[in-house]
Each structure stands twice: as structure tokens, then as C-alpha cells.
Amino acid sequence: MDTNRNNRCTNLSHRSSNVEFLIGGVVKKGIMRRKSALIYLTRRKKLMKKLKKTLGYGDQHLYSSRQFVEGSNKYEEFFCYNEHDSEEETEKVEREQRDSDICCEDNFQLNFALTLSERSSDLSRMFQDMSINITDFLLERQMGNSRLPINLQSRISETAYQSQPDFPLKHLLTNGILQEKPIRVENLNKVFCSQWLSDRQVIFGTKCNKLMVLDIHSKHMTQIPSLPTSSRSLPPDQQCGIHAIQINPSRTLLATGGKNPNDVAVYKLPTFDPVCVGELAHSDWLFALAWLDDEFVVSGSRDTTIALWRVPETEDSPPPLRESNYITSSSSSSGLGPSLDDLTVPSLSYINAVSVKTCKSAQKVRDIVFNRRLQEVACVSLNGYIHIWSADKFIQKFSRKLPFTLENVCMAVHEDYGLYAVGSKSHTTLLDARTIQCVKKIASKYSGLGIRSTSFYSSLLSIGTGQGTLLIYDLRAGKYLESNINSARSATLKPSSGWTYPDEEVLMDVYRQKYTPAVYTHSVDATGTRIFAAGGPLPINLCGNYLGLWH
Numbered sequence: 001m002d003t004n005r006n007n008r009c010t011n012l013s014h015r016s017s018n019v020e021f022l023i024g025g026v027v028k029k030g031i032m033r034r035k036s037a038l039i040y041l042t043r044r045k046k047l048m049k050k051l052k053k054t055l056g057y058g059d060q061h062l063y064s065s066r067q068f069v070e071g072s073n074k075y076e077e078f079f080c081y082n083e084h085d086s087e088e089e090t091e092k093v094e095r096e097q098r099d100s101d102i103c104c105e106d107n108f109q110l111n112f113a114l115t116l117s118e119r120s121s122d123l124s125r126m127f128q129d130m131s132i133n134i135t136d137f138l139l140e141r142q143m144g145n146s147r148l149p150i151n152l153q154s155r156i157s158e159t160a161y162q163s164q165p166d167f168p169l170k171h172l173l174t175n176g177i178l179q180e181k182p183i184r185v186e187n188l189n190k191v192f193c194s195q196w197l198s199d200r201q202v203i204f205g206t207k208c209n210k211l212m213v214l215d216i217h218s219k220h221m222t223q224i225p226s227l228p229t230s231s232r233s234l235p236p237d238q239q240c241g242i243h244a245i246q247i248n249p250s251r252t253l254l255a256t257g258g259k260n261p262n263d264v265a266v267y268k269l270p271t272f273d274p275v276c277v278g279e280l281a282h283s284d285w286l287f288a289l290a291w292l293d294d295e296f297v298v299s300g301s302r303d304t305t306i307a308l309w310r311v312p313e314t315e316d317s318p319p320p321l322r323e324s325n326y327i328t329s330s331s332s333s334s335g336l337g338p339s340l341d342d343l344t345v346p347s348l349s350y351i352n353a354v355s356v357k358t359c360k361s362a363q364k365v366r367d368i369v370f371n372r373r374l375q376e377v378a379c380v381s382l383n384g385y386i387h388i389w390s391a392d393k394f395i396q397k398f399s400r401k402l403p404f405t406l407e408n409v410c411m412a413v414h415e416d417y418g419l420y421a422v423g424s425k426s427h428t429t430l431l432d433a434r435t436i437q438c439v440k441k442i443a444s445k446y447s448g449l450g451i452r453s454t455s456f457y458s459s460l461l462s463i464g465t466g467q468g469t470l471l472i473y474d475l476r477a478g479k480y481l482e483s484n485i486n487s488a489r490s491a492t493l494k495p496s497s498g499w500t501y502p503d504e505e506v507l508m509d510v511y512r513q514k515y516t517p518a519v520y521t522h523s524v525d526a527t528g529t530r531i532f533a534a535g536g537p538l539p540i541n542l543c544g545n546y547l548g549l550w551h
Contacts, residue, residue, distance in 0.1 A: 079361050080398045166458035169528045173472055173491040174484045178531070182496045183219055183547040188212070190536030191545055193245045194521045195254075197270070202532050204521070205242025205256060206545070213272075216532075216549050224272050227258050227265040230350045233279040235260040244289040246297070253311060255297050261285045264299050266311050274348040281307035281353040288368035290377065292391055296354075300365035300379050307353040308394050359387050361399040369413040369420070371433055378433075380411045380422055386436060400436045403429055407450045414456040417475065421461055423451025428463055428473070442473055445480070445490070449518070449538060457524045462531070466538045468516025469494050470531070495519065495533055498546030517546035 172178045194204035202214045203224075211224040229235075242257040251269060258265035262285060264278035282301035290298045299307045359365055362381035369378050370391065377389040384405025388397045402408060404424035412421045413433070420431040428451055430440035442463075444451060449466030456462075460481070461473040470493035472481040480490040498517050520535040531550040537543070 191534035207241035246289040464519030466518040500544030
């Protein structure tokens with residue numbers, strides 16, 4: 001009887017296990033003991049550590065690639081790179097950090113006490129002259145809520161206007177006071193970059209590889225000789241002209257493209273004495289430059305490389321160019337004067353880059369800016385990514401995909417507001433400089449031909465389009481600057497046609513629409529009352545230029 005009962009129990013248990021298998025679909029396993037579970041976890045951690053060491057930089061992602069929708073907020077393609085690019089760099093950084101920690105540890109308490117006393121004195125001074133009058137409060141809000149105490153004696157003072165440098169420019173734009181002064185120049189093809197040298201001189205670079213200085217009062221132009229390269233430098237297959245001009249913070253040096261479009265040429269200001277030529281870093285066109293300080297400059301190229309250069313001291317530079325080496329010509333239609341073939345350029349030094357690195361996850365670096373407050377170098381690539389580099393270590397930190405990935409060719413930085421502005425085919429994207437998150441998407445009024453230049457001036461963002469217009473966006477109001485004459489229209493600047501070859505009438509017959517030049521570059525002067533804009537035809541096969549001064 002007992003054996004029969006046992007057999008029945010075993011049959012029932014088998015049936016119940018078969019029913020559970022049919023329902024669950026998986027055979028149950030025994031429970032792992034505590035000791036074996038701990039051994040499993042430790043082995044798993046060791047394997048993960050070994051795997052991380054063997055992974056490359058491109059495999060170490062914070063977020064995996066997700067489906068990306070053009071213009072949406074779900075652009076979570078974010079790559080974080082290992083800061084320790086090589087063992088030598090990490091050892092050097094750790095050694096310097098140890099030395100600085102030892103020095104700072106002794107003086108920490110003293111510095112902390114001093115900062116506390118300084119803060120208390122600053123707060124007492126701030127609240128000493130604080131006004132509680134509603135009129136002063138409204139005036140301060142109208143001037144942008146600058147967090148400074150208002151003096152009761154002077155309602156409108158010079159300091160109020162100095163703290164808001166965009167006030168004159170806003171007044172000129174909204175009331176339609178700015179008028180265009182077109183500068184017609186022939187035999188120049190497409191102005192790509194420009195900078196204000198002084199209150200009456202502007203320097204610009206062209207597609208035909210000419211570096212020109214324009215006197216805006218007399219309209220006389222001076223051509224600066226391109227610095228020749230050595231026999232070591234190999235030019236790219238095609239010429240592209242000068243795409244970048246940057247002046248160092250002390251305004252004593254100017255960096256731009258050399259005779260070969262993949263080299264960096266440095267001049268001394270204001271005499272334009274040649275200082276040096278940087279070679280052998282880039283194999284393709286030079287698209288962007290950014291000064292870190294008065295000595296170091298960063299360059300970005302079409303071959304996706306970024307190079308760090310150290311400019312030698314200007315005391316050891318060669319003697320200045322003679323006045324006869326400059327070419328001066330008026331703005332007549334006859335051209336630019338004699339050629340540079342018979343002129344001799346003084347000898348100069350040739351330097352190599354301190355470091356050359358490939359920008360990961362990038363295709364064709366198009367623009368570079370330096371954020372002085374965060375000590376970061378930001379660059380944008382043509383495949384729709386923004387890349388952040390550490391300026392101290394010259395190491396790429398991370399890359400993020402932009403919400404609009406077509407024709408990202410220009411960018412600007414606003415250090416006070418902590419913003420990056422990146423232009424694309426249809427929008428200008430404002431990014432938070434700390435997190436690289438999109439905070440605003442500014443749709444262009446003329447979509448389709450792209451944003452070609454961006455520039456910050458106080459609370460104003462100026463946008464040059466391929467349609468031939470200069471748009472002004474008010475960052476405080478969060479909209480385009482409106483005209484006081486006609487509230488239904490925005491305060492935009494529409495340049496004239498400039499010079500083209502073939503003629504404008506021929507272009508209208510071919511393209512069946514009115515010709516307008518693209519604004520490839522523009523900049524506001526130090527006074528905030530004049531805007532220099534330049535560009536040329538948007539199609540590659542067309543030749544022409546546009547130069548204009550709005551004053």
C-alpha cells in the first residue's frame with residue numbers, strides 16, 4: 001500500500017511539473033547559494049573591467065545610438081570619450097595636479113578667510129545704495145535687469161548705457177536709421193571672412209586667396225601678400241581661398257590661411273609683418289581658427305583634424321615689410337592694381353603644430369570657437385555634430401548630435417549668456433554651453449538656402465542667410481527684432497546685389513528669379529553703430545562678390 005501511494009505522489013508531481021513547463025515555457029532552476037552568487041558577481045566585475053580596457057574610444061558611449069528625427073528634441077546620440085588619451089599625458093597631468101594640490105593645501109584656509117571678508121564687504125557696498133523706488137525698478141528692468149544697485153541721484157547715467165552696448169544698435173535698427181553704403185569691387189570672388197582692424201579699417205579674405213584691407217572712409221583697398229610655404233608643405237588638390245581670419249586678445253597678431261589653403265599664416269599687427277607659417281598639420285582646406293590666448297591658436301580643417309599651434313615671440317620675427325610691398329588701389333572698376341609676382345616677401349619662420357588630433361565622430365570640421373569662461377574649444381562638423389574639447393589638456397571630451405543636421409557651417413559663442421549658436425539649413429540652434437542641450441530653435445524667415453554666418457553682440461544675435469538678408473534676433477525678447485516704423489515687419493537688412501560675373505540680368509534669365517548674394521560674413525564694430533557685411537553668389541560655379549557697410 002505504501003509503495004502504491006509513493007508511486008501516485010511521484011506521478012502527480014511529474015504531472016504538475018509538466019503543467020508548469022507548458023504554462024511557463026522554461027524549466028525551473030535551483031536557487032543559487034549565497035557564496036556562489038558572490039563569486040559570480042566578483043567574476044563579472046573583473047570581466048567588465050578587462051572589457052572596458054580593451055574597448056576603443058568610439059565604443060565607450062554614455063548613450064547608445066537611438067532613432068533620430070530631424071528637428072526633434074530626442075537627439076540623444078551622445079558620445080563621451082576617455083580623457084586619458086595616452087599614458088604619457090595622464091602621468092604628466094597627475095604630476096602637475098599633485099604639485100598644485102600640495103601648494104594649494106597650505107594656503108586654503110587663508111584664502112577662504114579672505115574670500116569671506118571680501119564677500120561681506122561687497123554685499124555691504126551693494127545694499128548700501130539700493131533703491132526701493134518703483135520708478136528706479138522699472139528703469140532697471142527696461143535696461144535689462146543688470147544686477148547692479150541703482151544710484152538714486154542719477155536716473156540715467158553713462159554706466160547704464162555702457163552696461164548695455166546694444167542700446168544704440170537696437171535704436172538704429174528698429175527705427176530704420178542704418179543705411180547701406182555698397183562698395184563695388186571687381187575681380188574678387190566671394191568674401192568668406194572678415195574682421196574689424198580699427199574704427200576705419202576692415203580686413204577680409206576671398207575665395208581667390210586674396211587678403212585685403214579696406215579703408216571704409218576712402219574706399220581704398222590694400223592687398224596683403226600671402227606668406228609663402230616651404231618645400232615640405234604639400235598643397236591640396238584644389239584651391240579654396242581664405243575661410244578664416246582671427247585676431248588674438250591683445251590685438252597684436254592676426255592668424256589666417258597661407259598661400260597653401262591648408263597652412264596657417266600669422267602676421268604682426270598693425271604693420272602686417274610676417275611672423276610664421278604653420279605647416280604639415282592639415283592635408284585639406286583650413287576652415288576655422290580660434291585663439292586661446294596671445295600665444296596659442298587652434299585650427300580646424302576639412303580633413304577632420306584639429307591642430308594646436310604655438311606662435312613664436314614677435315621679437316624674433318623678421319623685419320617689417322616695406323611700404324612698397326603693399327598694393328593700394330581705389331575702388332574703381334579697373335581692378336586691384338599690379339600683381340604680386342615681382343614683389344619680394346621677407347624671410348620668416350616655419351613651425352610645426354604642438355599637437356594634431358582627429359576629431360572623433362566628425363566629418364569636415366567647419367567652424368571653431370573658444371569659450372574662455374569654461375576653458376573649452378567647441379567645433380561643429382558637417383555631419384551635424386558639435387564637439388567639445390578641453391583647452392587645458394587639448395583632449396576631446398564629448399560629442400552631441402545637433403537637432404538639425406543639414407549644412408551646419410557656422411557657429412558663435414556668447415560667454416556672458418553661456419550660449420552656442422549653430423547655423424543649419426533652416427534653423428539657428430541655441431545650445432546651453434554647460435550641458436550642450438538645445439534651449440531655443442530659431443527658424444529662419446527664408447528657409448532653404450541656409451544660415452551662412454552668425455555673430456553675437458550683447459543681447460542681439462545677427463544671422464546672415466544664403467537668401468541675401470541679415471536677420472537680427474533679440475535674445476531677451478525671444479523673437480526677431482521688430483521695426484518701430486511697421487510693427488508687422490521685423491528689422492532686417494537687405495544688401496544690394498554687388499558685382500557678379502556673368503551679369504545680373506543673365507543670372508535672372510538662367511535661374512528665373514532675382515539674384516541676391518549670400519552673406520558669408522558680417523561683424524559689428526566696437527561702437528555698435530556700424531555693421532560690415534560681405535559675401536557673394538551661393539552657387540559654386542558663379543563668380544562675384546558683395547561688400548557693404550551699414551552705418
